[in-house]
Each structure stands twice: as C-alpha cells, then as structure tokens.
Amino acid sequence: MDTLQYTHIKPLTVANLADKHSKHAWPYYLLLLLIILALVACGGGGSSSSDTPVPDTINPDNGGTGSPNAAENDPSHANNTVQFPTRLVQGPDSRLYVTDAELNSVFIFSTDLLLQKEISNLGSPLGIAIRTQPETGIVVGSSDRDRIDIYTMNGDLVGSFGNAEIQSPSDIVIDSNGNYYVADSKSNTVWVYNVEGVLTGSIGKPGGSADGELNFPTGLHLATRNNRQELFVADTSNSRIQVFALDGTFLRTLGSSVKMGETEWQGRFGRPQSVLIDQQDRLHVADIYLNRVQILNPDTGAYISSYGGFGTEQGQFKLPMDIEMTSAGTILVNDADNARIQEMN
Numbered sequence: 001m002d003t004l005q006y007t008h009i010k011p012l013t014v015a016n017l018a019d020k021h022s023k024h025a026w027p028y029y030l031l032l033l034l035i036i037l038a039l040v041a042c043g044g045g046g047s048s049s050s051d052t053p054v055p056d057t058i059n060p061d062n063g064g065t066g067s068p069n070a071a072e073n074d075p076s077h078a079n080n081t082v083q084f085p086t087r088l089v090q091g092p093d094s095r096l097y098v099t100d101a102e103l104n105s106v107f108i109f110s111t112d113l114l115l116q117k118e119i120s121n122l123g124s125p126l127g128i129a130i131r132t133q134p135e136t137g138i139v140v141g142s143s144d145r146d147r148i149d150i151y152t153m154n155g156d157l158v159g160s161f162g163n164a165e166i167q168s169p170s171d172i173v174i175d176s177n178g179n180y181y182v183a184d185s186k187s188n189t190v191w192v193y194n195v196e197g198v199l200t201g202s203i204g205k206p207g208g209s210a211d212g213e214l215n216f217p218t219g220l221h222l223a224t225r226n227n228r229q230e231l232f233v234a235d236t237s238n239s240r241i242q243v244f245a246l247d248g249t250f251l252r253t254l255g256s257s258v259k260m261g262e263t264e265w266q267g268r269f270g271r272p273q274s275v276l277i278d279q280q281d282r283l284h285v286a287d288i289y290l291n292r293v294q295i296l297n298p299d300t301g302a303y304i305s306s307y308g309g310f311g312t313e314q315g316q317f318k319l320p321m322d323i324e325m326t327s328a329g330t331i332l333v334n335d336a337d338n339a340r341i342q343e344m345n
Helices: 026-031 033-040
Strands: 008-009 085-090 095-102 105-109 116-120 125-131 136-141 147-151 157-161 170-176 180-184 190-195 199-203 217-225 228-235 241-245 252-253 270-276 284-286 292-296 302-310 320-325 331-335 340-344
Touching: 085 125, 085 228, 085 331, 085 340, 105 125, 105 228, 125 180, 136 170, 147 170, 180 217, 190 217, 228 270, 241 270, 270 320, 284 320, 292 320
Parallel strands: 085 320, 125 170, 170 217, 217 270
Antiparallel strands: 008 340, 085 095, 095 105, 105 116, 125 136, 136 147, 147 157, 170 180, 180 190, 190 199, 217 228, 228 241, 241 252, 270 284, 284 292, 292 302, 320 331, 331 340
C-alpha cells in the first residue's frame, strides 16, 4: 500500500508561541494534560523513517486577517491567526472549520486554507461539527462553559445543550439522523443526544481499562462498515482505539500501549488523539505521544503504514491533535504545536 505523500503545508501564524501556555485556566490545561507526555516522549518513535511523507511543494499562507473593511466589533472578523489548531471539520459548503483552544475561537478557511473568518470569545472550544438539521449550523464543544453551543453559519449563538452532564467536550460527530455523539474527556464517556439536543444515552463505561470502558476519550469517527454504523473512539489514556455500535454495544479494541523508549511502535499507541476512516477503508490514528499518524486495518488493527514524526520540518508534527479527510480525499492534520495545518495527499 502506498504511503501518503506530503504535498502542501500552510503555516497559519508566525506568532511567537513561547509564552502561550501561561494564559488560560484549567479547561485549556485539561486539553494539554497529555501534551506534557508527548513532549517528554518526542524521542520515542518520533524520529523520521522511510515512510515519512516527502514534501513536494510549500505554499505559505500569509495568515489572513479577514476583510480590511470589517467592523472591529464584528465577531466574524478575523482579528487573529491560528495559534493552536485543535479540532477541524469540513462543512457542506466545503469550507474548513477549525477550533483554537488557545485563542477561544473558531477559524473558517476556504478549501485552499485561506483564512476567511473568525468567530471569537467561545470559551475554550474543543470539538466541532457542522449540523444540517433542523437547520445548518456550527456545533462547538465549549470546555469553559461545560456544554455544546450551536451557532449560525455567520457565528451567532442560537442555542446550547448538555449543561448538566458535559465537562470537557473534546470531539463531536453527528449521524445521518442528526443525533450528536460527544466525547467527554473528563467524564470518561461518549454522550448521545437526539437532534433536539436531548440526552438519550451514553456509550462506554466511565473509567477503567476493560473492554468497553473509557479513560479520557478524545477523538471520534463515525463510519458505515460491515453493513452497520461503527463509532471509533480514541481511548486516549488507555492507549487504544475502541469500536462501538451506535446502540452502545462494544465491538472490538484496536492497538495496545507503547512505552517511552520502546522502538516497536507499529500498531501500538502512546496517546491516540484522533481517528478517521479513509476512502480505502483504512483507519488513520493521530498520536500526540508518537507525533505520528498510523494507518491500520480497521478490523484487526494490523499496521499498514504511517506518516509524520516529531519535528518542525515539512511533513513532521508536534502534537497532531486532529485529522480530517475532505470530500476530495485530502488528509488534513492539525499540527497544533507547530501552529499550522498540514495537507497530505
């Protein structure tokens, strides 16, 4: 199987990031809890290898500042550039929506990663999704506010839900019926809500390491496979991927833990952070401990290939927080501590 080849890189800021971790309260640091481990472990499995993507071109973005005529009090005007891209999703309009837990904003990019808009003052936004029913809107997990907020596509807050139970909404996916699945890292569960935002159940037992138990779940991906819908969960602190049916039935576990200093990391995880199934039915797992994305068999967990490795060069990562596949089949990686999004092809 061919390895993904690196084609573009879009540095989204040139800001000095040296003091950025000193600004925010506990919700942001909860998100960064695993980052400390990743930085310590950057030598264990983060070195380059023969299957690291090879850069072909570099197309730097000037960072974009939105419309020069936008009013200063317009919440959609882009006053900043991305500093810590956290989660991303492609909307039905083909634009890219990126949360930044550092700046408390959602940034909206064109398909070629040109910054178009910023929605600011969102309260430590983590997970993000785009809903299409009952009307189109931006769905954002707010860690500061312990809830899911719903915005119009122009950035106006129109509703919220989950206040009673949500504590750290790290990721959000929506099924074809409009039901929401929210990975709550602090509650160690995946909450399930109907299209109206009413809690209908949960997936995964909080805490523990047995099959079906979750410990700091972060990333979600919903895929139709084997004549059913399967929910892939990055069970981060258990260093594995768990797969569930949408009724909560545990299906299987993929991967096992790799420790600092071990050289055999293929098919194993340190701190898996994000998951997706590509158009070839392969599982991609972004790991902030290994600073790599591994490609695996989604049924058996067998290792196929990988891309990335620790560093600041093109095709390398420092904290790959999220991965997304666009409608064109392009893989995008939120290379968070390098303050950029990398485009793989």
